Amino acid sequence: MVKPDLSVELGPLRLDNPVLTASGTFGYGLEFRPFLDLGRLGGLVTKGLSPRPRQGNPPPRIVETPAGMLNSIGLQNVGVDAFIADKLPELRQHRLAVVANVFGETEAEYVEVCSKLDQSDGVTAIELNVSCPNVEKGGMIFGNDPAALSRVTRACRDATSLPLIVKLSPNVTDIRDTARGAADGGADILSLINTFVGMAVDVERRRPVLARASGGLSGPAIRPLAVWLTWQVHQAVDLPLIGMGGIITARDALEFILAGASAVQVGTANFIHPDAATRVLDGLEDYLVRHEIASIRELVGTLASGVTV
Amino acid sequence: MPQDIKTSVLRNTDLGNANFLLEFEATPSMTEMTPAQFFMLGIPGSDMLLRRPFSVCGIPGTFEDAPANAVQVLYKVVGTGTGLLASLGSGAVINVLGPLGNGFEAPSEAGTRPVFVAGGIGSAPFPALASWLPEKAARPLMYYGARTSNDLPLADWFASHTERLIVTTEDGSAGHEGLVTEPLGELLESNPAESLHLYVCGPEPMLKAVARLALKHGVTCDLSLEAHMACGFGVCLGCVVPTRRPGTDEIRYDRVCVEGPVMRAGVLAW
Numbered sequence: 001m002v003k004p005d006l007s008v009e010l011g012p013l014r015l016d017n018p019v020l021t022a023s024g025t026f027g028y029g030l031e032f033r034p035f036l037d038l039g040r041l042g043g044l045v046t047k048g049l050s051p052r053p054r055q056g057n058p059p060p061r062i063v064e065t066p067a068g069m070l071n072s073i074g075l076q077n078v079g080v081d082a083f084i085a086d087k088l089p090e091l092r093q094h095r096l097a098v099v100a101n102v103f104g105e106t107e108a109e110y111v112e113v114c115s116k117l118d119q120s121d122g123v124t125a126i127e128l129n130v131s132c133p134n135v136e137k138g139g140m141i142f143g144n145d146p147a148a149l150s151r152v153t154r155a156c157r158d159a160t161s162l163p164l165i166v167k168l169s170p171n172v173t174d175i176r177d178t179a180r181g182a183a184d185g186g187a188d189i190l191s192l193i194n195t196f197v198g199m200a201v202d203v204e205r206r207r208p209v210l211a212r213a214s215g216g217l218s219g220p221a222i223r224p225l226a227v228w229l230t231w232q233v234h235q236a237v238d239l240p241l242i243g244m245g246g247i248i249t250a251r252d253a254l255e256f257i258l259a260g261a262s263a264v265q266v267g268t269a270n271f272i273h274p275d276a277a278t279r280v281l282d283g284l285e286d287y288l289v290r291h292e293i294a295s296i297r298e299l300v301g302t303l304a305s306g307v308t309v
Numbered sequence: 310m311p312q313d314i315k316t317s318v319l320r321n322t323d324l325g326n327a328n329f330l331l332e333f334e335a336t337p338s339m340t341e342m343t344p345a346q347f348f349m350l351g352i353p354g355s356d357m358l359l360r361r362p363f364s365v366c367g368i369p370g371t372f373e374d375a376p377a378n379a380v381q382v383l384y385k386v387v388g389t390g391t392g393l394l395a396s397l398g399s400g401a402v403i404n405v406l407g408p409l410g411n412g413f414e415a416p417s418e419a420g421t422r423p424v425f426v427a428g429g430i431g432s433a434p435f436p437a438l439a440s441w442l443p444e445k446a447a448r449p450l451m452y453y454g455a456r457t458s459n460d461l462p463l464a465d466w467f468a469s470h471t472e473r474l475i476v477t478t479e480d481g482s483a484g485h486e487g488l489v490t491e492p493l494g495e496l497l498e499s500n501p502a503e504s505l506h507l508y509v510c511g512p513e514p515m516l517k518a519v520a521r522l523a524l525k526h527g528v529t530c531d532l533s534l535e536a537h538m539a540c541g542f543g544v545c546l547g548c549v550v551p552t553r554r555p556g557t558d559e560i561r562y563d564r565v566c567v568e569g570p571v572m573r574a575g576v577l578a579w
Binding site (some may be wrong): 012025026027031032034035055056058059060061062063064066067068069071073157219220242268270271273274275 | 310313326351356357358359360389390404406503522536537538539540543544545546547548549551560561562
């Protein structure tokens with residue numbers, strides 16, 4: 001059989017394959033050069049970029065939990081200007097799709113970062129982080145309210161012609177409401193999900209393990225939750241989806257693709273195996289060959305079930 | 310350049326009181342490392358999701374009976390990950406990523422005395438350091454403190470591979486009763502600052518106390534830090550410590566895995 005076609009189209013965004021690396025788990029990409037060929041990735045999503053550098057939260061910031069981990073990094077990042085000046089020129093040499101993850105404390109800050117990225121050579125798309133659980137201002141304030149999410153999405157939509165992805169929070173009553181809010185605001189693509197808010201307790205010292213008490217839960221522990229939310233949104237909103245949440249292997253990625261995601265992001269797995277994303281990609285290709293499927297696009301949202309939600 | 314390999318446990322020796330010395334087979338390029346660099350160890354298919362960082366304890370040449378291309382790590386069972394590691398026997402498969410981070414530097418002057426200061430399992434990097442220091446360097450002094458006598462792994466090895474081993478225990482069950490900073494303070498009082506270079510690894514309260522002492526006496530003091538980390542190569546940002554830019558009050562968070570694990574005493578903003 002001929003080599004299967006792994007390329008995907010998500011509205012205006014065309015990728016060579018459906019495997020991206022998730023924001024906050026892949027640095028600015030360059031740190032991974034000793035371990036994998038960046039050019040093989042469908043794309044990478046940068047650490048959240050804010051208008052100015054951010055120090056992040058005090059340590060301890062992470063702890064492993066059953067089949068997952070909690071993190072409370074607090075969006076430590078170099079700032080959008082340093083990203084454009086120092087990181088982007090090197091990334092351009094690797095010829096891969098670079099999705100810039102954007103964070104702001106106010107709507108104006110989101111717009112500021114989007115505008116700067118829009119004018120930079122080498123940014124393929126923008127992902128709005130409106131779902132970070134580890135900062136006081138911004139983030140989830142926008143992501144939890146469909147109307148506020150619609151407004152910030154619209155403001156960013158007007159600030160850039162790049163494909164616009166909105167990353168949804170799972171920490172809501174009904175994710176379909178925020179998904180519709182992002183769609184109404186002009187999002188091209190939805191990515192889901194960000195981390196679940198959680199807490200771990202040090203029982204010997206009778207205090208939270210993390211300095212800021214709560215953190216975002218990621219890893220295989222959240223995968224069934226993420227797959228379910230992906231399937232719900234797939235049936236509620238007519239936008240292409242990027243699924244994520246505890247993907248370690250190609251089998252895990254296929255759960256999201258069958259549930260309606262056109263592409264996936266690999267996150268926590270990058271910490272465990274720095275070449276996790278290309279392992280997932282190899283596994284997807286094997287799956288297509290084994291099932292004699294010509295294109296990964298044929299699988300998207302083809303979950304066989306009589307149930308709708 | 311770090312490598313990510315699947316390899317075998319050669320030996321996993323129980324040193325008593327939950328202290329273990331694990332030996333694994335490394336590639337030749339992985340053994341080209343400096344002491345206090347570290348490896349991220351993972352157990353495939355186990356309940357331990359993330360890898361755990363371990364300072365290198367032995368490189369080829371450190372332990373006389375070790376096979377070539379073997380690397381040793383010293384660890385104490387404190388949680389789920391180290392508990393699983395302790396259950397591994399010879400032949401068990403592990404994932405090893407490394408070497409990572411910045412290790413110790415040799416003293417800048419041949420006449421400068423290396424002084425090892427270890428707290429309990431914090432003695433881990435010192436066998437590698439002792440065997441790695443240039444031959445012309447002065448033989449090290451070692452100040453080795455612990456809560457009790459059975460928390461002094463490899464004490465016999467240190468006794469025969471250092472100029473002098475000074476042991477302190479909090480309960481007086483071995484060596485001097487008290488903290489390691491007491492005899493160390495006497496050393497710093499009675500020697501010119503430039504004649505000593507401190508290498509320190511141990512629990513955070515000990516690191517802070519030794520750092521204060523060293524700064525007070527103006528002695529060069531390198532600390533090997535420990536932190537929870539998810540990746541080990543600079544992307545999770547989980548392992549940061551507050552640091553101060555030289556000559557300023559500007560505080561920022563540096564990564565133990567990339568900017569460290571060795572940091573100079575004056576840089577840390579504790």
